[in-house]
Amino acid sequence: MTDLRSSKLQAFGSASIPKLVLMFSVPAIISMCVNAFYNIVDRYFVGQGVGALGIAGITLCFPIMLFIMAMSMIIGVGGNTLFAIRLGEKKYQQASIILNNSFVLLIIMAVSAFALGEIFMDPLLRVFGASDQTLPVASSYMWIILLGAVFQTIAPGMNHFIRSMGHPKTAMLRDIVGALTNVFLDWLFIIQFHWGIEGAAWATISSQLVSSLLIMHFFIKKSTPIKINRRHLHLHFPYVRKIFILGFPPAIMQICNSLMNAILAWSLSTYGNKSLQPTVSMTGGDIAISAFGIINSVVSIAVLPLMGFVQGTQPILGYNYGAKLFDRVRGTLKFAYIYSVAFMIIAWAAIQWKAEVFVAPFAPGDLNMQTVTAWGMRVFTKALPFVPLGMVAGNFFQGTGKAGLSMFQNACRQVIMLIPFLIVMPLFFDLQGVFMAQPMADVGAAITGLLLLRWHLKKME
Known part of the structure; x- marks a missing residue:
């Protein structure tokens, strides 16, 4: 066993870099592709069975759903970090307490999200830009989602x-x-039972129930070394405190992402009403929000697998950086940059060339929606090939233990640069400025990442 482990570790420093990257990337890419597939098919069925109004309603709910995910991340990441440390220390009793306390905290978070959501849901949706047409749709969807908040955590x-x-x-x-x-x-x-937007919500929480049941089965079966145990379910506040301390920093990005989506929805509503002609059933703002929901689903097909590929380089970078094999560090970075940029250039070209083809299944028969969404998608993805430049840099900092630089770089694209651009660009370009904010942030994050990476590689020498 020792020889096997030794040979596996030595492979990090000697095996072919492309082979290593693929070995570690494929599982992550599969997971990301599943998420992208789910995202796009979910919106497809809503578009087919409910229409553009349904996609707008779900898009308005994004900030609240992302906040619930952030609450889950605080406990999941914080508790798991402490849990892994105690496992390494062979303190299995403490590890069991931490696991069970995390389980209880996840339930508390879900109950809190349900209570707060029920109280503030409609006012928040109004702030995000819900109109008289989209508010009932978004409220119907979000109310059911909140019922299943415990499964989401x-x-x-x-x-x-x-x-x-x-x-x-x-x-x-x-x-x-x-x-x-x-x-x-x-x-x-949605398609067979014709439950409309409520059908989409019930499908979401039902699938999360299935996932939760499978996960809980793992923690109660005999072969699992550390289980859900009634004796350890009461909270130990020293552990609770540590879980929150360790889990809050990684969740900051998710919380900021929730804030960014709230600002984005408000901007789409405000400037969509200024720039787009309303229809019988939708305001200009509703059309803009629905268009963005479609754009976000399509773009995720390219971005999520890219994230999986980039994450696959992390252990290789970390090992070779620690072993001071700096030529292999540079080789891994070069490989990651070449192939990730090439992939995104292909995705960019396909979207710019055939945006209408990608849009049509989400808005069947609605030529106005298809035209607006195709135009917005082309603007939104102008700088798609720049995305890997910042992403690879952020992944390098994370893999080599530079947590502060990693958090800063990852925040550049979605928070530090995007939010100011979302506020400023529409003042000059109206709705086009809302869609322009993302490519501007992509370019800024890419430049920042390359400069930081260049500085750090020189320092590494």
């Missing part, structure tokens, strides 16, 4: 612990089963 939160116990494939399979279940139930509830 347990499924992703407890999956972290499965990975830490040495079962990454088990965790991945549970993600895949949940996503495929969602797709099937979307088809069943």
Whole structure:
């Protein structure tokens, strides 16, 4: 066993870099592709069965759903970090307490999200830009989602612990089963049963229930070394405090992403009403919000697999950086840059050339929506080839233990640069400025990442 482990570690410093990157990237790419597939098929069924108004309603709910995910991340990441440390120290009793306390905290977070959501949901949706037409749709969807908030926190939160116990494939399979279940139930509830937007919501929480049940089965079966145990379910506040301290920094990005989506929805509503002609059933702002929901789904097909590929380089960068094999560090970075940029150039060219083809399935028969969305998509993806430049740099900093630089670089694209651009650009270009904000942020994050990376590589020498 020792020789096997030694040979695997030595491979980081001697094996072919492309082979290593593919070895570590493929599982991450598969998970990301499943998420992208779920995202686009979910919106497809809503577009087919409900229409553009349904996509607008779901898009308005994004900030609230992202905030719930952030609450899950605080506990999942914070608890899992502490859990993994105690496992390494062979303090299994403490590890069991941490796991069980995290489970209880995830439930508390879900109940809190449900209570606060029920109180503030409609006012928040109005702030995000909901109109008289989209508010009932968004409220109907979000009310059901809040009913299943406990499954939204347990499924992703407890999956972290499965990975830490040495079962990454088990965790991945549970993600895949949940996503495929969602797709099937979307088809069943929306297309076959004609439940409309409520069908989309029931499909989402039902699939999360399935994922949660599979995850909980793992934690109660006999072969699992550390289980859900009634004796350890009462909260130990020293551990609770540490879980929040460790989990809050990674969740900051998700919280900021929620804020960014709220500002984006408001901007789309405000400047869409100024720039687009209303229809019988939708205001100009509703059309703009629905268009962005479609754009976001299509672009995720390119960006999520890219994230999986880039993440696959992280352990290779970390090992070779620690071993001071700096030529292999540069070789890994070069490989990551060449292939990720090439992939994004292909995605960019396809979108710029045939945006209408990607849009049509989401808005069948609605030529006005297709035209607006295709135009917005072309503007939104102008700088798509620049995305890997900043992403690879942020991943390098994370893989080599530069947590502060990693957080700063990752925040550049979605927060530090995007939010100011979202506020300023529409003042000069109206709705076009809203869509221009993302490519401007992509270019700025790419330049920042390359400069920081160049500085650090020189320092490395």
